[in-house]
Structure formats: structure tokens, C-alpha cells
Amino acid sequence: MSEEQQAPADQSAQTQHFEPLTAAYERLRHSTDAQELSGFARRPLPDRADQAAFSRATALLEAVSGNEHTPVEDRVFLAQTMPFPNVLVKLSQDANDDVREAVAANENDKNWLVGRLTKDPVARVRDAALKNPRTSWKMRLEGAQDPQMDPQTLDFLANMGVSMEEKAPAILTTMVRRAVALNENTAAQTLQRLAQDPVEEVAKAARSNPHCEPAGE
Incomplete structure (x- = not known):
């Protein structure tokens, strides 16, 4: 052929x-x-x-x-x-x-x-x-508000705008940290850190959480 x-x-x-x-x-x-x-x-x-x-x-x-x-x-x-x-x-x-x-x-x-x-x-x-x-700030805020959220993830979200996402809009990171501070599933150690937050409304929210232990106790 x-x-x-x-x-x-x-x-x-x-x-x-x-x-x-x-x-x-x-x-x-x-x-x-x-x-x-x-x-x-x-x-x-x-x-x-x-x-x-x-x-x-x-x-x-x-x-x-x-x-x-x-x-x-x-x-x-x-x-x-x-x-x-x-x-x-x-x-x-x-x-x-x-x-x-x-x-x-x-x-x-x-x-x-x-x-x-x-x-x-x-x-x-x-x-x-x-x-x-890639998640949105709206989703992060809802996660921070979720009473079923685990303490480890709440601790992660508590770092928004402080040691993570420092260049993100302050109003958004503050809203997330404040929501973590008010969440009764947030660990005492995380709340102690948030009680010293540079934004007073976050610090006040953390101190109002019933699970927040005063420093030194």
C-alpha cells in the first residue's frame, strides 16, 4: 500500500x-x-x-x-x-x-x-x-456569630485585623472580632486576648462574655 x-x-x-x-x-x-x-x-x-x-x-x-x-x-x-x-x-x-x-x-x-x-x-x-x-467578610461575620462554631475557628477569626488580614478594612475586621468576643463558645484564652483588643468596643464585648476570666486568674 x-x-x-x-x-x-x-x-x-x-x-x-x-x-x-x-x-x-x-x-x-x-x-x-x-x-x-x-x-x-x-x-x-x-x-x-x-x-x-x-x-x-x-x-x-x-x-x-x-x-x-x-x-x-x-x-x-x-x-x-x-x-x-x-x-x-x-x-x-x-x-x-x-x-x-x-x-x-x-x-x-x-x-x-x-x-x-x-x-x-x-x-x-x-x-x-x-x-x-477567598471567603467573604459576610461569611466570616456569620461564622463568628454562630453559637455552634468550634473554639479553634473562633480563635482564628479573633486574629482578623490584628495578626492576620491587617490591611483589610478596619470596620470589617472589628465587626468579626467583636462577634467572636460575644460568642459564648469562644475559649477563655481567646477572650482574654480580646479583652486587651486595641478597639475598645471589642475589648468591652470580650469582658462582658460570661466565659471571660480576668487576667491572672
């Missing part, structure tokens, strides 16, 4: 093996082949310069991310490393707490997605979202 005859034959074979995006998406979304799904999750993405291939790969990662048969460790890997909203949204709805926690900590998240995860039913997922610098 001549080279001229071989070339069309090769092109025909490639055409026959090409799987349309919709078909590939549905196949991966419903696949029970954990090995195939894992391989796809870990596959390096095409160069962004090849827009068609790159868009196809990220679309298919959405299907892999939403498939419960994709191994948990691979879903966590995607949740930690992916910057694509379509993939992260799928993973933010995962039934596995570790996966959602990884999404909550991913600094590539959009702030609305982090905000959604600050309302997660699992405490450690909420905590990771509130510690993510």
Missing part, C-alpha cells in the same frame, strides 16, 4: 475511534471502572493553547468528579488541585466529608462556593471554608 493510500486509512481509523464529547461525558459519568476513572483524574491536562482539547478535558473531569465510583483519594486530589468552577461545584456536593473539606480549603474557589461551604453540616468543612482567604 502506498503512503498516499495509508494516510486516508489512518485518518479513517482515528475518526472511528473518536468519541464525541457528549458520549464520553455520559460514559464517564456512569462508569463503574475505578481504574479508568482514576487514570482520567490523574491525567495531565492538555496545553491551554489547544483550546478544544483543553475544554474537552476539563468538561470530562466534571463527569469524573461527580462519579461516586471515582476513588475517594482521586476526588480529594481533584478537590485540592483543580481551579475549575464546574469541577469544584461537583466536588462540593460530594457525600464524602474529606472531599468537601478539600474543596473548602482550595484557594482557587470562587467566594460564593466557599460561602456555601461555610454552611456545611460538618464542622471541619465549615472551618476550612472560614479559614480560606
